[in-house]
Amino acid sequence: MASQKELLEKGFGLIEWPYPVNYGSENEISTDVLVLGGGLSGCLAAISVAKKGLKTIIVEKGCTARSGAAGAGIDHWHDATTNPCSKVSPEEYTQAVIGSLNGYCCGIGRYISCRESYDTLLELEEMGVKIRDSEDEFKGSSFRDEETKFIFAYDYENRYCITIWGTTLKEALYKECKRLGIDIFDRVTVTSLLTEGGVQGTRVVGATGLNMRTGEFFVFKAKASILCTGGESRLWFFSSEHKALFSSEKPPHAVGEGYAAAWRAGAEFSLFEKSAPLNTGGLSGIDIVGYFGGYWEAEWRPCTMVDATGKEIPWVDRDGNVLSNFSQRSRPAPGQKFFLPNLFVLPSNLPASSREALRKYREPQLIRGLRKRMASGEFVAPLYADLPSMPQDERRSIFGLHVAQEGRTWIGYRMLTQAGFDPDKHMLQFYPVDIMPRWRTFFFDSGGLVPNWDLRTSLEGLYAAGETLLTGTAGAAHACTTGRYAGRKAAEYALGAEEPKIDRKQVEREKTRVYAPVNRMSGMDWKELNIGICQIMQVYCGDIRNEESLKVGLKWLEELNGKEAETLFARNPHELARALESLNLITVAEMVMHASLARKSSSALLGFQRSDYPEIDPPQWHKWITTKLDGGKVKIGERPIDYWGPLKENYEAHCGL
Amino acid sequence: MSKKKVYAFPNLITPNKPIEFDEDICQGCNTCVETCQMDVFMPNPEKGKPPIVMYPDECWYCGCCVKECPLRDKGAIKMNWPLMQKMRWKDKATGEHFRFGMRNPPPPNPKPPVGGWDIKVKKGRSNI
Numbered sequence: 001m002a003s004q005k006e007l008l009e010k011g012f013g014l015i016e017w018p019y020p021v022n023y024g025s026e027n028e029i030s031t032d033v034l035v036l037g038g039g040l041s042g043c044l045a046a047i048s049v050a051k052k053g054l055k056t057i058i059v060e061k062g063c064t065a066r067s068g069a070a071g072a073g074i075d076h077w078h079d080a081t082t083n084p085c086s087k088v089s090p091e092e093y094t095q096a097v098i099g100s101l102n103g104y105c106c107g108i109g110r111y112i113s114c115r116e117s118y119d120t121l122l123e124l125e126e127m128g129v130k131i132r133d134s135e136d137e138f139k140g141s142s143f144r145d146e147e148t149k150f151i152f153a154y155d156y157e158n159r160y161c162i163t164i165w166g167t168t169l170k171e172a173l174y175k176e177c178k179r180l181g182i183d184i185f186d187r188v189t190v191t192s193l194l195t196e197g198g199v200q201g202t203r204v205v206g207a208t209g210l211n212m213r214t215g216e217f218f219v220f221k222a223k224a225s226i227l228c229t230g231g232e233s234r235l236w237f238f239s240s241e242h243k244a245l246f247s248s249e250k251p252p253h254a255v256g257e258g259y260a261a262a263w264r265a266g267a268e269f270s271l272f273e274k275s276a277p278l279n280t281g282g283l284s285g286i287d288i289v290g291y292f293g294g295y296w297e298a299e300w301r302p303c304t305m306v307d308a309t310g311k312e313i314p315w316v317d318r319d320g321n322v323l324s325n326f327s328q329r330s331r332p333a334p335g336q337k338f339f340l341p342n343l344f345v346l347p348s349n350l351p352a353s354s355r356e357a358l359r360k361y362r363e364p365q366l367i368r369g370l371r372k373r374m375a376s377g378e379f380v381a382p383l384y385a386d387l388p389s390m391p392q393d394e395r396r397s398i399f400g401l402h403v404a405q406e407g408r409t410w411i412g413y414r415m416l417t418q419a420g421f422d423p424d425k426h427m428l429q430f431y432p433v434d435i436m437p438r439w440r441t442f443f444f445d446s447g448g449l450v451p452n453w454d455l456r457t458s459l460e461g462l463y464a465a466g467e468t469l470l471t472g473t474a475g476a477a478h479a480c481t482t483g484r485y486a487g488r489k490a491a492e493y494a495l496g497a498e499e500p501k502i503d504r505k506q507v508e509r510e511k512t513r514v515y516a517p518v519n520r521m522s523g524m525d526w527k528e529l530n531i532g533i534c535q536i537m538q539v540y541c542g543d544i545r546n547e548e549s550l551k552v553g554l555k556w557l558e559e560l561n562g563k564e565a566e567t568l569f570a571r572n573p574h575e576l577a578r579a580l581e582s583l584n585l586i587t588v589a590e591m592v593m594h595a596s597l598a599r600k601s602s603s604a605l606l607g608f609q610r611s612d613y614p615e616i617d618p619p620q621w622h623k624w625i626t627t628k629l630d631g632g633k634v635k636i637g638e639r640p641i642d643y644w645g646p647l648k649e650n651y652e653a654h655c656g657l
Numbered sequence: 658m659s660k661k662k663v664y665a666f667p668n669l670i671t672p673n674k675p676i677e678f679d680e681d682i683c684q685g686c687n688t689c690v691e692t693c694q695m696d697v698f699m700p701n702p703e704k705g706k707p708p709i710v711m712y713p714d715e716c717w718y719c720g721c722c723v724k725e726c727p728l729r730d731k732g733a734i735k736m737n738w739p740l741m742q743k744m745r746w747k748d749k750a751t752g753e754h755f756r757f758g759m760r761n762p763p764p765p766n767p768k769p770p771v772g773g774w775d776i777k778v779k780k781g782r783s784n785i
Contacts, residue, residue, distance in 0.1 A: 002677070002678045002680065002683075002701070002706075002707040002708065002709060002710060003673065003674065003677075003709065003710045003713065004669075004670070004673060004709070004710060004711055004712075004713060005669055005673050005674070007709065008666055008667075008669070015702055015709075016702070018699045018700050018702065061694075062693075062694025062695065062696070063691055063692065063693070063694055065691075065692065066692050066693075066694055066719075066721045066725075067694040068694075071694055071719060071721060072719040072720055072721050072724075126780065126781060127778075127780065128777075128778035128779050128780045128781075129778070130772065130776050130777075130779070133771075135772065137771055137772075165771075165772055165776045167724075167776055168776045168777075168778050171778050172778045175778065187696065212696065213696070240670065240671070240672075240714035240715070241671050241672070242741070251694055251695065251717055251719075252695065252715065252717055253694070253695055253715070292744070293744055294746070310749075384746070384747055386749065388749040388750075389749070396771065397771070400768070400770045400771040401770065401771040401772075404770030404771065405770070407719070408717065408718060408719045408720060410720055410724060410770070411718070411719070411720025411723055411724070411736055412720075413770050414720070414723070414774070415736060415738065415757065416744065416757065417765065417766040417767075417768065418765045418766075419755075419757045419758065419759075419762055419763075419765070420755065420762050420763030420764055420765055420766060421746055421755070421757075421766060422763075422766045422768075425748055425749060425750065426746040426747065426748055426749065426755070427746060427747050427748075427749055428744065428745075428746045429744065429745040429746055429747070574696060574711075574712070
């Protein structure tokens with residue numbers, strides 16, 4: 001008996017829940033700095049606090065040793081502009097990314113990452129993460145530095161992105177947390193943030209949690225809290241049959257509960273109106289995710305692609321000129337200082353004003369208009385990643401290093417090779433993503449909590465790191481580095497902060513909310529509710545939005561909240577945690593709709609089309625629109641597009657180093 | 658045909674076999690139970706038996722359970738991609754088509770990734 005199927009087929013009947021269940025029993029835990037979420041940013045934040053000599057704990061829904069978007073691994077370490085081989089300065093790189101994203105990239109997190117990500121990487125190396133080709137497997141390769149033995153990805157000349165053996169990341173971080181005596185509460189999901197006097201918008205004094213194996217309740221009291229819970233998934237699309245779970249780049253139990261908790265506490269957010277079609281940049285809602293199949297970008301860069309007849313698909317430079325020489329794919333174009341990885345670069349459907357910014361840092365890519373060219377018969381589907389034609393070192397680096405080290409693809413390497421796949425001979429099929437405008441995702445550089453230069457949110461006592469930050473979806477280096485920085489700043493604050501006071505009534509209200517589903521044995525199950533929320537997002541908050549559709553969408557979410565959500569049932573602590581996820585998805589959906597109502601203009605970069613305000617990116621809307629709850633009402637605000645001011649000066653005044 | 662009792666069942670959740678255990682090899686140590694961030698498994702009520710894959714529909718296919726299994730290379734645990742995710746490839750020279758999990762598959766490719774299957778976490782700056 002090892003599967004649910006066998007349980008059913010062999011008629012084993014019901015089995016007793018394997019863990020002791022204690023619904024409602026309460027554990028109160030006090031600490032200096034509370035870290036919510038045990039992924040990369042959470043671990044680094046806690047380590048940073050512990051090194052300052054303060055008490056800290058990690059609360060993690062999964063298992064800290066392997067949890068988070070990079071739990072299984074990661075290959076690229078971006079933003080390493082201060083490594084000895086980099087030819088780009090942190091200022092130059094940050095401004096390039098901000099410019100390429102038409103301003104919609106929070107300079108604070110990104111600049112911190114560019115200043116400190118290399119130092120963070122060296123700290124990780126001390127903890128045991130492998131970051132160098134010390135075995136000299138790639139000796140003499142154009143992407144390797146002979147002195148440091150670093151392997152570089154993307155721009156081989158400017159060398160700002162380091163390839164690491166990231167399957168070791170979480171293991172090393174977990175060991176370091178243990179060594180420093182950090183208490184870790186695994187299998188505990190955060191249900192709410194506690195505020196002073198239980199009032200929205202006041203100082204954050206802790207959080208509540210639920211153990212998803214035992215059903216026990218936790219009250220965490222802390223002088224400062226750092227939100228490291230990551231981003232959204234399952235908001236526009238959810239189907240276990242289609243394995244959107246498998247295809248999502250985030251762990252599917254990350255539904256934005258940190259967002260929801262901070263929203264209810266009254267913290268200020270921005271950019272929740274931004275999204276992209278689900279099938280963007282190699283991600284895929286219902287099919288094989290790009291980097292998992294044969295591909296040409298990211299892990300697969302700079303792989304040659306061929307069509308079904310074996311015809312090569314040309315690579316082009318930023319101006320569309322065909323590159324005849326293989327090495328040009330990893331070099332800037334003549335006259336180009338450096339190029340950026342495409343995940344930091346604008347989409348192509350932009351107004352003329354943005355095109356120059358796009359051109360400035362555009363990377364060598366496959367020939368444009370591939371869809372049209374395939375429709376006209378110039379290339380024949382399906383396409384393949386032509387590994388056998390690649391130089392030996394590139395082939396080995398793509399498949400044996402990048403693919404093998406990226407999240408969830410170590411297992412891919414193993415399973416494919418065991419199934420006989422041989423990169424020396426075989427060409428892995430590419431699954432080009434189609435346009436499915438109703439299914440969307442936050443994708444990269446998406447909305448989040450608005451930070452100041454301390455990575456503090458608008459609420460006293462609440463800090464944020466990683467993807468939880470405004471436009472914080474920028475990979476492992478950014479997550480680790482902002483976690484490390486937020487840990488320092490939260491510790492600094494906690495040292496001088498008053499003892500927090502928990503409002504008992506707020507705790508009682510939360511307990512009533514959390515345990516409601518276990519008092520029902522039938523009604524709505526969490527999956528059906530989840531899919532119902534997705535359907536509302538698709539219909540009322542999809543590719544094209546307007547005032548009317550968003551208001552109707554909000555009305556239907558409210559209806560779900562008042563009706564089906566009131567019948568949500570959970571038969572054990574695991575189902576209870578999933579039920580709470582579905583409730584949080586309603587909150588996150590509302591946040592997206594409110595943000596979408598607040599921006600009364602369309603924007604190409606934000607993937608945001610308002611049919612009632614069709615003008616694309618009018619200059620008067622080139623700013624951050626912020627939303628928050630205040631006294632239960634949505635308050636809309638705005639900040640200048642470069643609200644962080646001079647990067648270098650402000651960083652140096654705040655970094656605490 | 659021998660008479661076999663027939664039962665009614667609710668539809669299975671799909672896909673339902675992300676992970677398969679070999680009962681003869683797995684010792685029921687439950688390392689995979691603790692390694693899974695989605696909490697897909699639960700310990701078998703019978704000690705020493707493979708864990709139960711209770712929530713197969715929640716699997717993220719991250720592979721950490723396989724990676725951390727102490728009896729992995731003896732075949733105690735295996736990941737199984739859903740049918741719609743079984744990848745395909747083609748031999749450049751012969752044009753022959755393959756897919757994961759096909760009948761008459763090509764022989765396994767024994768080459769490990771760069772640095773080996775299990776990169777060791779080694780404290781301190783590596784020797785450069």
